Amino acid sequence: MTDTATTTSSSAATGETLLDISNLSAGYSGVAVIRGVNLHIKSGEVVALLGPNGAGKTTTLLTVSGLLKALEGSVAVLGAPTTFGAPHKTARRGLAHVPEDRSLFFGLTVQENLKLGLRGSRSEQAAGYETALDLLPALKPLMGRRAGLLSGGEQQMLAMARALVGKPKLLLVDEMSLGLAPIIVERLLPIVRDIADNTGAGVLIVEQHVHLALEVADRAYVMSHGEIVLEGAAAELMERRDLLEASYLGGGLEEDA
Amino acid sequence: MKELIIALIAGVGAGGLYAMLGAGLVVAFRGSGVINFAHGAVAAYAAYTFDELRENGDVYLPWFDPIPEFGFLKTLRINNLPVKLHLGEDPSTWLAVAVALLMSAFIGLLMHFLVFRPLRNAPTLGKVIGSVGVMLYLSSIIAVNFGGQNRADVGFGGFTTDSPAVEILGGTIPRSNFYLLAAAVVMGAAVWALYRFTRFGISTRAADENEKGAALLGYSPQFIAGANWVLASVLAGAAGVLFIHKTQPALFVLFVVPALGAALFGNLSSVPGATVGGLLIGIAASGGVELADKGWWPAWLPAEGVRNTVPLLVIILILYFRGDKLPIRGSISIGRQPRAPESNNVLIGLGVCVGIAILLSNIFVSSWEAILTTSLLATLFMFSLVVLVGYLGQISLVQFSLAGVAAFTMTRLAADGTKVRPNDFFVNTGWDLPDPLAALGAVIVATIVGLVVGIPALRIRGVQLAVVTLSAVIALEDILIRNTTLLGEGAKSTNPTPEPSWFGQYVGAFNPDTNRTDYWKYTAFLILAVSLVGVAVANLRRGAMGRKFLAVRANERAAAAAGIDVSKTKMLGFGISSAIAGIAGVLFAYKLPAVSSDNFSVFAGLALLAFAYLGGITTIGGAVIGGLLVAGGLSAETLGVHFEDIDVAYINAVGAIGLIINAIVTGGEGIAMLQTDQGKHILAGLRRDPTIAPPDSVLNLTQEEIQGDVEGALV
Amino acid sequence: MVSRNKWLRLLTVLFAFSLFAAACGSSDDGDSADSGDTETEDADSGVLGDDEPEEEPEEAMEEEPEEATEEEPEEAPAGGGVTSDAVQGDGAEWWEQQVTNPVGPADESLEPVVITMTNVEGSPAGSFPEIREGAMAAAENINANLGGVNGRPIEFEVCVNGLDPAEATNCANEVADAQPNLHIQGINFFNPLMWPTITGAGIPVLQTVPIFVSDFNTPGLISTEGGCVSAFPGGAQYGVEVLESDAIAVVHSDTGPGFECFADTQERFYDQLLDENPGAFKWQGFPDASGDPTDNDAIVQNIAAFFEGAENPSVFFGIQASDCNEILSSLSSAGVEATIVMSGSCRDDSVLANPASAGVHVGGVDTITERPDLWNDYQILSFDVREAALDAFGPEAPKSAFMEVAHDVMMSAWVALTLMDNSGVDIDDGASVTDYFVNATNLFRVAGAKGQDCTTNASEFVSVCQKQMNNYVWSGPGGQFEYGPSGEEGVDVTDILRRVGESNPRPVAE
Structure with missing residues (x-):
């Protein structure tokens, strides 16, 4: 599978593997919900993880950041295995995970939320701040407002910005479009493309909006019933709607001929 | 009026202490979601450390030498755990303060790593028991290391015993009271600023709200918890050191109760709120003393009761009406509730137990009979905990006080104005009811009181309910139990109990022939009561009501959605539990020639809860085991024979450790469950992962739903 | 797997079993006689002490002998050196002989x-x-x-x-x-x-520290110690008859035993004295919540208000040492001017180190423990x-x-x-x-100091043989005790116990 490097990556697209999931099985209370998952992301890539509800996408993300324990297989984030039970360690190494519920701190202001995402020296922090607010300028006038009082779209922006101020090398975004009006989703989703291009970070997005996701992604994986059933370059997958449909509905699949 | 104002102002002294302790409690709660009942004990240990250093130049580490030095072991001189460090004679005051604060920080670290971190995934009750265990442990260690004597330290700085007086409105107030006020305000402001402006503070607030989010941002929730424990403990230590000139430090352990009131006033999240709350409690308490001196004060409302209770009642009211807005800590994961299986073969189990009890009763030498009845009585009481705490999941700490209410009420109802025993000092007048009626009346009264206390539970949950019920213990003690107008002359002191006679049979425990508390009819009566109540509780569990209880325990909203009347179920649970507690209280009074309010104190109730938890609070079998373990009960006395030379305080300390370990290992199911198949699951689960609540709709979709998703996605 | 369960269970059970095991098995020290040379019969078992005149005392030692022997090295005359049965009681001379x-x-x-x-x-x-x-x-x-x-x-x-x-x-x-x-x-x-x-x-029961009323009036109990039965009536007598106070504040503990003692050994006695000396003084009880610091200042305010207009007020503490300290400090801070009398229960190093303790009258035993120079x-x-x-x-x-x-x-x-x-x-x-x-x-x-007569026990206090008490004045921290207004003799409460039993008896029924 070759990368469809459609856009010019300006800086830091060194092609190093940021995320390497190998034969991963994980689940709850000892019951595997995902099995034999293989997935990788290189720097500068946007990878979409698609599939119907319950396919195991969120589970995969949880395992990557260390909130869930792998039953089998391995997960290597930025070259080192992820630490289960200590997600903060992986986060400090450069992983940013925006979970499905966004995990905003509603009692804190926008500014305080952002402050918590900062990392590194003073200048690195300032740079991170700048990057995030450049990408999401709508937040600037909202600094003093409590996060709980923001609209859905604003909250999602805040969640993204908070992840970005730490200048992550690997960004996981779970269902960014959840609960948002389509027009807002259309505006927000391309930001991940900018992130990958401008900072060289690798981005993994879990999305329900297949079309929008494939527009910004380089590659995509489709999960169904806990397994990867389809993968390929985003552009190609966009052409093969029949494959997508079949993978969503399950059943056997021949590889793309 | 003038005196009232003076008294109110004078109250800022104690109020300052409560405010400082309350601030520390809030810090601990925000950092780790634990309400630390041991907070006062930490303050006490710091105060003792301060004083000991000044007196003797010694520092005692907060443990004891685990290799006992009695008997031949003394000669072996095994050099084991260091306990006492000699720092030199006559250290400077500031060194003593610094060491005391360091010791507090150290204790905070120990609490974090040894107790609360292992308990981080435990259900609420487990954490409550854990902190109760720490409180009991520190109390015992204080007794071991510092002895039971009085300490009176003159204090330091402006916080001294000979602080000059300040003239206000013609009265005088020691200046140190105002220093305490200032200290409380400074502490509150400093912590508030810490939380507001520093990264540490913001991250604490963040983790308090959503641990997962904080972790994903790179903050270790455990580090945050640990750091806050250290901070909270240092605050407690500071409070202790500043207040030591006012009273002796052993009493600080109990100050956790007004401190809890202060913390609740701040909604367990606002340090300034806790500061204000603590000051208000101190002021109101002091004013209450003044008011109680007035002639117009009604006799049936004991003054000291009102003084101690009014502030706490106000807080309950606030919580009740603000109930929806209480903070629930957003932890990453909360372990499942302890299992509460039905008891199969109840009648067989019952028959076996009764048989054993009767056998023991007959073969026992007389002094063992009293030990047997102690255990049986405890088991009977613990049934009430099984119903309310185990099945219904309401953390209520007040049940034993209800037993006290029943005991005192029964005494009053049965009294007839004559001396029961020739040497009784107090003579109670009463309604002269026959004993069965007096007992019934007492149980009814206990049930009513229990229902009233249960009303807050309709809106208040979890650990806040625990705090509210704890304050109810104090309220009941001062307003009801020690109420001479309502409950007789002896209520404040030693209250002589009647010699009970049921249907012509004397059923008291005191055997007039042998002069021991070993009368077999009492034992039989007790066995009968235990059996009947045990069967009733088992049936409750097996019936629809039991399932409702468990449903409410698991998830109130879901239960309501399933059509269960949650309020009614809760009230029913409180009612049943209170009735059982009342029965236990009456039988308790039948055993002793006199009862006093001390018998039903905070510590007595907590100890019983702890033992019930240890045995297993969710099963009847657990209550039986818990009864075996209580002080003066079968296991304690058996062991007592073999551990003659060990100071009781050591044993208490070891027991508290055992309690903590149990909370960590069995998560509330107690010893009873270790014997079952489910127990093996638990032990296997010791390696358990804290699992996240799985995302919605795993593996549960229908074909249509998928289709719908796909269509929507592909638009 | 099963065995591991069992071990864990055993461990937890062991811990559990050790919970609060009150060592009610005795700290058995009984046969503590060290194996020394076994003598068959000890000498002079029949000597009750002769009435020999006091010889020149062999022990002029004020210093405490720290070595582990207790026999007086000097050869002492047999019996009757420093004691006399007539003074200290039957067996005093024999005791001296033995030791x-x-x-x-x-x-x-x-x-x-x-x-x-x-x-x-x-x-x-x-x-x-x-x-x-x-x-x-x-x-x-x-x-x-x-x-x-x-x-x-x-x-x-x-x-x-x-x-x-x-x-x-x-x-x-x-x-x-x-x-x-x-x-x-x-x-x-x-x-x-x-x-x-x-x-x-x-x-038969001998008491060390009697506390409850039933400790004093139960047949079969013998108290050679006074407890509140000698300390408190003595305190009342002291305040009224020795100090001649015109206003007496009686601070008492509101615990169970404190309440009993107040009701039984103070209230009735002050009332009795008031009946016998009408108008000579006024008195009031002030309950102190033991261990609760919030009420101390208020109590002291109330006392100060009560003392207004009195010329020779006194305060009597019948509480435990920790509370003594608090109230003492509060009284001092508030500038209350009154004679302070503390019962023996307040006698504690911490209280004596309190600067406010200067000039306080403290209850004590027959000797001033801290004044060996005054001892006989x-x-x-x-x-x-x-x-x-x-x-x-x-x-x-x-x-x-x-x-x-x-x-x-x-x-x-x-x-x-x-x-x-x-x-x-x-x-x-x-x-x-x-x-x-x-x-x-x-x-x-x-x-x-004196032999005790148990036959004069009042009917209400059948156990109490000790009916003597005394107060000494403390000069302050680092200072010493001196004999106070009651001198060396102290206060004998035998009579007032009897009087109260007759005129102000314990209530039979309320």
Whole structure:
């Protein structure tokens, strides 16, 4: 599978593997919900993880950041295995995970939320701040407002910005479009493309909006019933709607001929 | 009026202490979601450390030498755990303060790593028991290391015993009271600023709200918890050191109760709120003393009761009406509730137990009979905990006080104005009811009181309910139990109990022939009561009501959605539990020639809860085991024979450790469950992962739903 | 897998079983007689002390002998050196004889004299190991050096309980089962629960620290110590008759026992004195919540208001030491001018170190413990014997008044039992022993200044033989005690106890 490097990556697209999931099985209370998952992301890539509800996408993300324990297989984030039970360690190494519920701190202001995402020296922090607010300028006038009082779209922006101020090398975004009006989703989703291009970070997005996701992604994986059933370059997958449909509905699949 | 104002102002002294302790409690709660009942004990240990250093130049580490030095072991001189460090004679005051604060920080670290971190995934009750265990442990260690004597330290700085007086409105107030006020305000402001402006503070607030989010941002929730424990403990230590000139430090352990009131006033999240709350409690308490001196004060409302209770009642009211807005800590994961299986073969189990009890009763030498009845009585009481705490999941700490209410009420109802025993000092007048009626009346009264206390539970949950019920213990003690107008002359002191006679049979425990508390009819009566109540509780569990209880325990909203009347179920649970507690209280009074309010104190109730938890609070079998373990009960006395030379305080300390370990290992199911198949699951689960609540709709979709998703996605 | 379960379960169970196991099995110190040379019979078992004139006292030692021997090295004249039965009580001279010429160890082969004790220990709210240790030290000394009770060693068994009525009941049952010759009660908050069992079993009881009313009025109990029955009526008399105060504030504890003591040994007495001296003074009780610092300032305010217009007010504390300190400091801070009288329960190093304690009258025993220069030779001898015994024993708790009391009660018991044995009383029969005490008119209490007459016990206080108390004035921290207005004699409450019993009796029914 070759990368469809459609856009010019300006800086830091060194092609190093940021995320390497190998034969991963994980689940709850000892019951595997995902099995034999293989997935990788290189720097500068946007990878979409698609599939119907319950396919195991969120589970995969949880395992990557260390909130869930792998039953089998391995997960290597930025070259080192992820630490289960200590997600903060992986986060400090450069992983940013925006979970499905966004995990905003509603009692804190926008500014305080952002402050918590900062990392590194003073200048690195300032740079991170700048990057995030450049990408999401709508937040600037909202600094003093409590996060709980923001609209859905604003909250999602805040969640993204908070992840970005730490200048992550690997960004996981779970269902960014959840609960948002389509027009807002259309505006927000391309930001991940900018992130990958401008900072060289690798981005993994879990999305329900297949079309929008494939527009910004380089590659995509489709999960169904806990397994990867389809993968390929985003552009190609966009052409093969029949494959997508079949993978969503399950059943056997021949590889793309 | 003038005196009232003076008294109110004078109250800022104690109020300052409560405010400082309350601030520390809030810090601990925000950092780790634990309400630390041991907070006062930490303050006490710091105060003792301060004083000991000044007196003797010694520092005692907060443990004891685990290799006992009695008997031949003394000669072996095994050099084991260091306990006492000699720092030199006559250290400077500031060194003593610094060491005391360091010791507090150290204790905070120990609490974090040894107790609360292992308990981080435990259900609420487990954490409550854990902190109760720490409180009991520190109390015992204080007794071991510092002895039971009085300490009176003159204090330091402006916080001294000979602080000059300040003239206000013609009265005088020691200046140190105002220093305490200032200290409380400074502490509150400093912590508030810490939380507001520093990264540490913001991250604490963040983790308090959503641990997962904080972790994903790179903050270790455990580090945050640990750091806050250290901070909270240092605050407690500071409070202790500043207040030591006012009273002796052993009493600080109990100050956790007004401190809890202060913390609740701040909604367990606002340090300034806790500061204000603590000051208000101190002021109101002091004013209450003044008011109680007035002639117009009604006799049936004991003054000291009102003084101690009014502030706490106000807080309950606030919580009740603000109930929806209480903070629930957003932890990453909360372990499942302890299992509460039905008891199969109840009648067989019952028959076996009764048989054993009767056998023991007959073969026992007389002094063992009293030990047997102690255990049986405890088991009977613990049934009430099984119903309310185990099945219904309401953390209520007040049940034993209800037993006290029943005991005192029964005494009053049965009294007839004559001396029961020739040497009784107090003579109670009463309604002269026959004993069965007096007992019934007492149980009814206990049930009513229990229902009233249960009303807050309709809106208040979890650990806040625990705090509210704890304050109810104090309220009941001062307003009801020690109420001479309502409950007789002896209520404040030693209250002589009647010699009970049921249907012509004397059923008291005191055997007039042998002069021991070993009368077999009492034992039989007790066995009968235990059996009947045990069967009733088992049936409750097996019936629809039991399932409702468990449903409410698991998830109130879901239960309501399933059509269960949650309020009614809760009230029913409180009612049943209170009735059982009342029965236990009456039988308790039948055993002793006199009862006093001390018998039903905070510590007595907590100890019983702890033992019930240890045995297993969710099963009847657990209550039986818990009864075996209580002080003066079968296991304690058996062991007592073999551990003659060990100071009781050591044993208490070891027991508290055992309690903590149990909370960590069995998560509330107690010893009873270790014997079952489910127990093996638990032990296997010791390696358990804290699992996240799985995302919605795993593996549960229908074909249509998928289709719908796909269509929507592909638009 | 199964075995691992079992181990874990066993471990948890073991921990659980150790929970709060009150060591109600005795700290068995009974056969503590060290194996020394066994003498068959000890000498002079029949010597009751001759009335020899006081010879020049052999012990001019003010310093405490720290070495572990207790025999006075100088050869002393047999008996009657510093004591006189007529003054200190029957057996005083014999006691002197014994301690100055110790006869050696008791005879292990003889049937022991069993003495039991119950005591509260191990709880942070109250722990008094010093009582047990003081008595043990005396018992060990008796067995090792003083020949026991006519050769019979003392087997001393202690049942320790915590603050739990069930444990206390168990201890009472155990004591009754043990059928001792004598029971010495330590400090226990459950005395009323225990008496029916212990006295019901016919066991004579000596008290160390009586607390409850039932400690004073239960037949079969003998108290050579006063407790609140001598301290508080004495305090009342002191305030009214000695100090001639015109306003008396009586601060008392609002705990159960405190309340009882106030109602029984203060209220009625002040009322009685008021009846006898109408208009001479006014008085009021001020309950103090023990251990609650929030009410101290308010209490002091109330006292100050009460004292307005009085010319010679006094405050009497009948509370425990920790509360004494608080109230004392509050009174001082508030600038209340009054004579402060503290009962012996307030006598504590911490209180005496309080700057506000200067000029306070403190209740005490027959001697000023801290003024050895004022002691007579008998008191010096008592002190030396006690110190030596305690040092030989090596107590873990620091020395205190409680420890001394327990030691002296044990010694007194030994003397009394020996006298009984010598005069033909069957010391294995509880009733006989009790009778002896109850009918004693000149009972010797070691270190006591005067023999006690138990036959003059008021009917309301049948147990209380000690009816003497005194107050000494403390000059302040680092200072010393001096005799106060009641001089060396002190206050004798025998009469007022009788008067109150007649005119202001305990209420029968409310």
